[in-house]
Amino acid sequence: MKLFFDLFPIILFFAAYQLYDQLPPDIVAGLDRIPFLVLIPGAPENAILFATAVAILASVLQVGLYFFKHHRFESMHLVTLGLVVVLGGATLMFRDPTFIKWKPTVVNWLFGLAFLASQLFTRKPLVQRMMSTAITLPTSIWNRLNGAWIIFFLVSGLANLYVAYAFTEAVWVNFKLFGMLGLTLLFVVGQAFYLTRYLNPSEE
Known part of the structure; x- marks a missing residue:
């Protein structure tokens, strides 16, 4: 929901x-x-x-x-x-549709910058603050996970621009919903599989 x-x-x-x-x-x-x-x-x-x-x-x-x-x-x-x-x-x-076509890229890159800044300038990266109540991980793994989110946001923003400029407007509208959602779900599922090796039975 x-x-x-x-x-x-x-x-x-x-x-x-x-x-x-x-x-x-x-x-x-x-x-x-x-x-x-x-x-x-x-x-x-x-x-x-x-x-x-x-x-x-x-x-x-x-x-x-x-x-x-x-x-x-x-x-x-x-x-x-x-x-x-x-x-x-x-x-x-x-x-001019160009402005609204840039919106998903700007959103992704802003979140990527937020995750990057949290890793560089704070004691806990953003992903740790969001997930630490549900799972316990070594600091190195939190940093690696946070870095993966940074890369994901960067790639998602670039993918949006590629589709916006290389394909028709109708294709971009479909990608904005289904493509971006699909990329996010694939990344989250991959992250879940990666984290299974660090989970104890109670956390699972």
């Missing part, structure tokens, strides 16, 4: 993009009521502009619902909201 909630804006972005061409003309005409969304009849960028506006609204709703339920904010949601508002807003203002 939490995974679905975290992916909520991305799922709505994907759905809005896929469904735009199937919307009745009267509904499309009413979309101009969404702030900063200007759709020019027949313009090829209309679908991604609409999807971007939906993603911005979904991110605002996501942060609001999380705060309403938990009375606090989650860092990942705030980072995502800030970037989707800035880059998505630029996409709507300049009618």
Whole structure:
């Protein structure tokens, strides 16, 4: 359930993009009521502009619902909201999808920098702070695990840029949801297999 909630804006972005061409003309005409969304009849960028506006609204709703339920904010949601508002807003203002296409890369690289900074400048790397209540590992293994996450974020950001510039917009939209999610799941499964050698029966 939490995974679905975290992916909520991305799922709505994907759905809005896929469904735009199937919307009745009267509904499309009413979309101009969404702030900063200007759709020019027949313009090829209309679908991604609409999807971007939906993603911005979904991110605002996501942060609001999380705060309403938990009375606090989650860092990942705030980072995502800030970037989707800035880059998505630029996409709507300049009618240029390039800005929103950079958003997954910027998110991944920011998290990669956070993991790197935690390893260089703090006593415990971020991955240890996140997982130490569930598993006990030697310091060298925590550092190795943290380094793996840094590489993962770097590679994910590069993969997003490659798909964004080497393939069509429709392919990138699919990759943004299914490709990035697939890469993350493969990495997490690989990490789980790696950690099994360090688990005792109680931790398993």
